[in-house]
Amino acid sequence: MTDTTTTEPTKLEFIQYHQPALKDGDYEITVEQKITDILQIQEKKIQEKKIQEKNTFTITRTFSVSGERFELKPTDIHAVFPPNGSLGEHSHVLPHIILNRSTLPWERIPFKSQVDTNNNLPWLALLLFEEEEKPEPKIITLGELKNPQLNAGKFPKIVDKNEKPPTNESYLQLESGQNENNKLTIIDVQKQLLEKILPTKDDLEYLAHVRQGTDDAGKLVGDELAIIIGNRLPEKGSISTVHLVSIEGRYNTHNFNFQEAKDDDYIRFVSLQSWSFACVDEKQSFKGLLAHLNREPSILRLPKTDNPEAEQYLSMGYIPLPHFLRQGSKTFSWYHSPLIPGQHSTDTITLPIRAADELVCYNPDNGMFDISYAAAWELGRLLGLQGKSFSISLYNWKRSHKQSIKCVESAIDSHLPFHNISNIELPSEISSWFENLSLLKGIPFNYLVPDEQMLPVESIRFFWVDPSWIECLLDGAFSIGRVTTSDHTDDINHNKNNTSPAVNPHEMVTGFLLRSDVVAGWPGLLVDGYSKVVDNEHPIPNEDKLELLRMDRLSANVLICLFKGEVKTVDIHQKPETLHFGLDSDDEGKTFYKKLKTPEGKPIEKKVDKIPWKYQEKQEKRVININELANLIKAQVDKSSTFTSAQFALEMIEGVEKVRFNITH
Known part of the structure; x- marks a missing residue:
């Protein structure tokens, strides 16, 4: 069994290919047994005489190796880059797709038969289309692909499983389990466009590889993943669409078989996966968006004002809000959310209470109320009542707990043994509900950010979490069933006996809110928080890393992160699978080149100055001559050995982008 660990990989290994034990298809196996009779042994020589009748026994069995051919399941796809629907500066990036099964690209071949040529080439390829070029995907049946309508795009002849294949044209032979009712997605691409963007047979050798993570000790981390890379750069200021297409049986010994199509004719492909993304200017890239975030002020508060008395409150995160009093009159009162600009310094509040009005504070100097904690308590009560199953479970537990305590007290007073006392342990669903509430899960957004x-x-705003606000919120939820003075006394006893779930489990919590297109465009963001200030890009020791208590998208473009302790440095970066392949560029993407690395992945002072473009080096379609680029890289990096797709991937890979923030209050 493969030795793996559960830690995050610290290194990546690139592998040229991973061939399956058997290619997909139908197989026949025959077993033959011969029986002989030993007549005699003379002079240490065995003389045999075959049994004349029925001395040979034979049995034949057929089996199928069934794999994906005309469609992929969602579980087959690990990730794509650029992400689907993303908005960023991708004009220097070669799109790629990551497949969960490392053998998938080599389970079939792009040629008519396995004896035609190199069987290490993939049967999958990526085609990138600009907005005005993109084909319209159509869902049809396998029967319609087999018997196309007049003027349909050219596609290899499909023959049945037991049908004799043609010898003078390309074909695909159906396998077990494939029938004419199977649905698939097809695209039709005009030949004159396809010739410009399709990878050549020599290009295919470098456009698929396998990636495996390892730790510092060399142990494998995670699974092997297969990667298919495209050969075309997206166009800046445009929406690009990428299709993963099957090229099984489409190439002959030299190159792609266009089946005698004319320039205006269409070539049909089976599309196994597709996604789109927008390529915009540099400020809209991952790093550009984060680098240009609004950080004034850096803490969560309203902008500064010239009014000293108002500024005193605003600096503490307060905001004046309309307040409707019980008598029907209106006023304005101060409110602050649980996310405050600095460390909490309010005196400890005595809880539990019987009504939210007990938490309303009045300032006689300015004649205004502070309703922050009263609002928190009332919100907690409403959230508790909102969940019917939770409120009933909490009420029943409190009642059972009270009855059990009384039974114990009665038994002690009467000096009698007590039996069958009901279980008063707090149900896990109640404790987890309060734990989630302490991390502000389920809190309406306008309670967190009361003013846009x-x-x-x-923008990005950093904050401290007010523990008193959290305690009032929890006590409000725990107040369900707190009606009489006796109920209030029981809840006080819960606090004294440490049986109340309405206890804030975290002494100090800090965090930030991020409102940016980065949240929507890069859904797989990773965030690390540290307890020390580091104002450079050097790695920070793990012992300074803070526990991430919560990371959630509150809306399409708003992210909240909570850390255990005081966060002083935050790194926002992309997931490891967003390691991508691409070129380096100058002059706002008008001139491309490629910086090179050693076979061990260390940067060197060498580069490919002139990128070879397909068709007389024309850059207009931004299609790279991959084979020629590989030869140029090999000439500068390693002339002595064979240059493979693994080495090409190592040279073309670009690191995960990271942006660091230092917190100053």
Whole structure:
């Protein structure tokens, strides 16, 4: 069994290919047994005489190796890059797709038969289309692909499983389990466009490889993944669409078989996966968006004002809000959310209470109320009542707990043994509900950010979590069933005896809110928080890393992160699978080159100055001559050995982008 660990990989190994034990298809196996009779042994020589009748026994069995051919399941796809629907500066990136099964690209072949040529080439390829070029995907049946309509795109002849294949044209022979009712997606591409963007047979050798993570000790981490790379750069200022297409049986010994198509004719492909993304200017890239975030002020509060008395409250995160009093009159009162600009310094509040009004504070100097904790308590009560099953479970537990305590007290007073006392342990669903509430899960957004000016578009704001606000919130939820004085006394006893779930489990919590297109465009963001300030890009020791208590998208473009302890440095970066392949560029993407690395992955002072473009080096379609680029890289990096797709991937890979923030209050 493969020795794997559960840690995050610290290194990546690139492997040229991973051939399956058997290619997909139908197989026949025959077993033959011969029986002989030993007549005699003379002079240490065995003389045999075959039994004349029925001395040979034979049995034949057929079996199928069934794999994906005309469609892929969602579980076959690990990730794509650029991400589907993303918005960023991708004009220097070669799109790629990551497949969960490392043998998938080599389970079939792009040629008519396995004896035609190199069987290490993939049967999958990526085609990138600009907005005005993109074909319209169509869902048809395998029967319609087999018997196409007049003027349909050219496609190899499909023959049945037991049908004799043609010898003078390309074909695909159906396998067990494939029938004419199977649905698939096809695209039709005009030949004159396809000739410009399709990888050549020599290109295919470098456009698929396998990736495996390892730790520092060399142990394998995670699974092997197969990667298919495209050969075309997206166009800046445009929406690009990428199709993963099957090229099984489409190439002959020299190159792609266009089946005598004319320039205006269409070539049909089976599309196994597709996605789209937008390529915009550099400021809209991952790093560009984060680098240009609004950080003034850096903490969660309203902008500064010239009014000293108002500024005193605003600096603590307060905001004046309309307040409707019980008598029907209106006023304005101060409110602050649980996310405050600095460390909490309010005196400890005595809980539990019987009504939210006990938490309303009045400032006689300015004649205004502070309703922050009263609002928190009332919100907790409403959230508790909102969940019918939770409120009933909590009420029943409190009642059972009270009855059990009384039974024990009665037995002790009467000096009698007590039996069959019901289980008063807090149900896990109640404790987990309170734990989630302590991390502000389920809190309406306007309670967290009561004014949009506190979190403008494309901004990041850091904060402390007010523990008193959290305690009031939890006590409000725990107040279900707290009606009489006796009920209030029981809840006080819960606090004294440490049986109340309404206890804030975290002494100090800090975090940030991010409102940016980065949240929507890069859904797989990773965030690391540290307890020390590091103002450079050097790695930070793990012992300074803080526990990430919560990381959630509150809306399409708003992210909240909570850390255990005081966070002083935050790194926002992409997931490891967003390691991508591409070129380096100058002059706003007008001139491309490629910086090179050693076979061990270390940067060197060498580069490919002139990128070879397909068709007389024309850059207009941004299609790279992959084979020629590989030869140029090999000439500068390693002339002595065979240059494979693994080495090409190592040279073309670009690191995960990371942006670091230092917190200053």
